[in-house]
Amino acid sequence: MSPEALLATWAELGEAAPSPSGAQRIRLDVDAAADIFACIFWPSRRQGLLIEGAGEHRPGGDRIPTCRGVRVVHEVSAEPRTLIRVMLEDEGLLDIFAVMSADLVGIVAPRTNTALALRRAIDRLCMWQGLFERVPAEGLSEERQRGMLGELLVMERLLVPILGSLAAAECWTGPDPAHQDFIRSGLAIEVKTSLAKRHARLRIANEKQLDERSHENLLLAYLNLDKSMAHGDSLPMVVQRVRALAASDPAASRILDDRLLAGGYLDVHAPIYNRNRWRAGDTRYFRVEGEFPRLTDANLPAGVGDIGYSIIADDLGSYGVEDDEVVALVEAVGG
Template sequence: MSPEELLSIWTELAEAPPTAAGLQRIRLEIDAAADIFACIFWPSRRPGLLIEGEGAHRPAGDRIPACRGVRMVHEILPGTEPRTLLRVMLAEEDVSDIFAVMSADLVAATATQPSAASALRRCIDRLCMWQGLFEKIPAEGLSEEKQRGLLGELLVLETLFLPRMSEIEAVDAWTGPDPAHQDFIRGGLAVEVKTSLAKRHARIQIANEKQLDDRPHEVLLLAFLRLDESATHGDSLPAAVARVRQRLGSAPGATQALDDRLAMSGYLDVHAPRYVRNRWQCSERRYFRVEGDFPRLTEANLPAGVGDIRYSIIADDLGEHEILEDEVSAIVGETDG
């Protein structure tokens, strides 16, 4: 069930007159232990989902996650055979595109569960994930700077990790969307990815004092990608996403893991048409080993009481720490997760 299919169903349901039941609904034709309906809720005429199943099932702590622009209601119908209902409905029109993507994800996650109880639990777990995403993802999509940063991480995933390990291992190594301090972590190796549009004296922006701290890792590498705007030969972010998805093919779990990480990065396919006009070509890729006297600020060399810092380093001044891509490839190939 795609977001576009759900939007079409909601449009059709909205054209019907209101009913005494307070909603128009249609059962989604999927083989699932729980009953899953696409709905239009009256009188607000808002689209949403109704997921229900046998038994009284309560979320941990009786807490239903709350997402910006989305209303969620958990209800248990009493009786000799109680039923649990979970209503998820759009509350603010400006997040309707994201809501459609979330709803399609909820349907996919719920439909694979073997019982109504596990389906409802899985749905609530996915809602918890989306709770954070709704706060992170602007309704208009990612800024150009965020697009470039994500493109850089995908290029490193594609060229450095995917050729040297299994698909799921490579995707699992991508920690950039998680609250990790480096973008890739695999065994004792960590790789931080930075991009820049500057032709000369490019400044590499470092977000905090832990980003270039090699102490938790056996090897810490800084990958620097110089991107040039190119309307003809460059990569758009959706093109890079499509290429990596194709590379993963049908590898078990890898495509879903990639899509989860893309969502955590703020990337949704529904925004892809807004991104295709922005294209960049990677004109230079350099790797630096972060150790010893590499220019950086870390917790170890900050004065007492100083923290939460941001600073920059000059890429052209890091020559003595540069290592060749063949050596980088060997390091990645030797990592043991």
Template sequence: MTPADLIERWADLALARHSMSGMDRRRLEAQAPVDVFACVFWPRGRSGLLVEGDGHVADLAERVPRCRGVRVVLEEHGGSSQPERTKLAIVLEEERLREIFAVLSADLVNAIVTEPSSAVALRRCIDRLCMWRGLFDRIAPEGLSEERQRGLFGELIVLDHLFLVAGNLLDGVAAWIGSDSAHQDFRRGGLAIEVKTSLAKRHTKIMISNEKQLDERLHDTLVLASIRLDESEPHGLSLPDLVAQLRLRLAGDEPATRLFDERLLLANYLDVHAPLYEVRRYRVTSTQWFRVEGQFPRLTEVNLPAGVGDIHYSIIADDLGAWEMDEETVHDMAGGGA
């Protein structure tokens, strides 16, 4: 099931309107352990999903999340002489979020169709909605900012060149944790890597967003990667191009592909926004690696004055030569060396 499939079904249901109230619905994925329908809810013509399963699922009602622009309604029917049924309606309330809602809905359908039972499928649906609650709060309908596009591009370059070159692909994708609110972008064993991406120019500034990003005390080794991009290259690579290349690389490993797509979601990357990102094409002009230790110029909790917090500062990449590492050494640390 794809977002485009659902948008098409909602459009068909809206055109074939049968009632002034209630809903029109069309079954999806007949082999699922629950009944799943694409719906249009009347009289306002709201698009949505209906998920129905047998029985009562303990503690489900307490876990139903509130999502911005989406209404989630849980109903339970039956009992005594009639079989119990649990119904979960997920309804779009803000039309400007339609494309993102289609991604959410397709993700829910794909997540529950392979579950072994109705109860497990319903719990899985609530789990995914809880994950999406945070995403709906963060993801803008217009997609990623230019700065965040560059930042994600740089992270994917490091993932591609450092963690997917050898060994288990799933382990390589699992090393990418920056999208999961970690202070660094990658972690494998005792190695942590923070990636900073900028447009190529002299005296490149590396922007640091908090006092924990360059604090090496929780790691055996902390490496700062500085990726410089040229955006003027007409034949460069767009962010969607790079995402497609990585999906092709992972295509033979379903768990790795699934985890990669989940990490993209956590990084606020949605395929429906891909056309917005195609206009910017990048070429990597240089990649530098710096070991963060000793007198490396940085602010951490150790050297911050009392009462100072929520800091943002910059360091100059060209002044970090004393801490520069060669790429082969970093590859060996990451487990990707020959």
């Protein structure tokens, strides 16, 4: 079910008279192991979902996720029967809530038993809890758009042609709390972008980002971007191209969409993101080793940590790696 279909369903339900039961509802998937309903909850007339099934099913540790502007209620009735109500409380988040709700339906509906379906619903809500905290209603900042665009361009230009779409999506760790953006079998790649024409400063988030000791090879990929509405790419344009590369492999498409979601990318924000377009030059790669300018746990004074700093791209020439060597390194981890 799409977010647009859910919005239409809620609008239809909202036109009915208030229900004495406290909610107007319509079943969304008749074949699912758990019952899934789109609801309008009265008297607040709030949009939401009801996911329920026979038996007593409690989340691990009795953890009930809470999302900004969304209320989640977990109940077990006397029969027993487990109910999870997910209700919108901030109307300003309706578009994002529709995306979240459609995602929940897609996660719950295929499960083969009620317990698994309800557990997956709670797990997915936990993921969305973090997402709601990180992503404002207006979407990713311009800086975060540029960062994700750079990572996807490296995936499109380098990794998919060599590894294939599934492996490329699997090794994309940028949206996760990993220290590098791509990790696979001893090779790590950290991607940085800059708008500067000269003396570009590449922001390094912490002392582990350029620490090669956990990897056989660590590469820093650098893309210089120019603002260009006439000839540039927006983030949604690059997302669409990478999705097209993965379209023939359902597993790759699913992993890619999960990674995009974890990174805070929602299609509902595409019209906003299309206002920003950049033209990317060739990708330059540098090998992080030896005297490469960086701060790590190995060279920080005792008691110093959680630092951020910048390095100058123009000063990295002696660590440059030719394209054919980069291709060879990726091919070596392709098996």
